[in-house]
Amino acid sequence: MRTGEFQRNTRQRQVILEELCRLKSHPTAAELHRIVRKQLPKISLGTIYRNLDILVRNDMIQKLDFGGSEARFDGNPNRHYHLRCIQCGRVDDIKDLSTGIMLDDFKRLKGYKIHHLRIEFLGICPECQKKAKTDNKDVRRKKKNRR
Amino acid sequence: MRTGEFQRNTRQRQVILEELCRLKSHPTAAELHRIVRKQLPKISLGTIYRNLDILVRNDMIQKLDFGGSEARFDGNPNRHYHLRCIQCGRVDDIKDLSTGIMLDDFKRLKGYKIHHLRIEFLGICPECQKKAKTDNKDVRRKKKNRR
């Protein structure tokens, strides 16, 4: 399931992926639309969104969904961390953060004046784990009954 | 400028703050609306949003703005970290994370099955720092000219 959700390799999707990967910035869908339109003048914003979504689901890019306003997209599908400007919204990559970080052990990074650090652990809560188990049982039962 | 943006202590604002602080969950504006309406049946959703915004600006609560859909609000204004379920959206607090964390040094936390960790450094980028400096100069010049 890595690659292969989509079966037609359209010019639109090619250009969207190319341009996103070429950019080191982390553009919004609208920004990417403006850029891609230079090559494909009549591509619609809906097509940008639809393809970005497909590319995300296929782990070829990632969506950086900070709250607030527009989501941003990243041509690099590998997990890495970011620096974000709380004034203009600009987003930069952080490369050297592999083994561990100590809080309050930073002040400047790439010329940024750091205000704070946001950390979230993302996972499945106990209730949802339970639910997943019973759901699986249901699926097995249904499969059995089907034949 | 800590407290004192608002000068009238309305019943609406009191109840909103009380209920939010009483809850250990991290409700959305709509959820809080439903709860507060038990005491104030005709309070409008706009009033909830307006007051939450004011309370955030006065550092009395905080807004947890994960991307995706609704923002959540936290009666605890002090910086702390969160566990979030990527299935149902539930948000829990993490208490014991004061000195440092090691990446890949966790698997379970409060019964959650952790999938990944989100880290963002938030600050002011070099360009915005420059801009702030020149802006300050402008302000000083204007003040000087005013008298």
Add this chain to the structure above:
DNA sequence: ATTCTTATTAGTAATCATTATTGTTACTGA
């Protein structure tokens, strides 16, 4: 207490990013 000022409210409309729908176009495989 009564009046006065105006911050705040309830209700509603507007905004804006994103998603869904629709009719059309263009691959694909038989």
Add this chain to the structure above:
DNA sequence: TCAGTAACAATAATGATTACTAATAAGAAT
């Protein structure tokens, strides 16, 4: 050649949040 359908452009719908406006009420002044 042609049926089936992925993907498209154009446009409408959705949903969270913000803005607007006339009415209300908190708190000061009288």
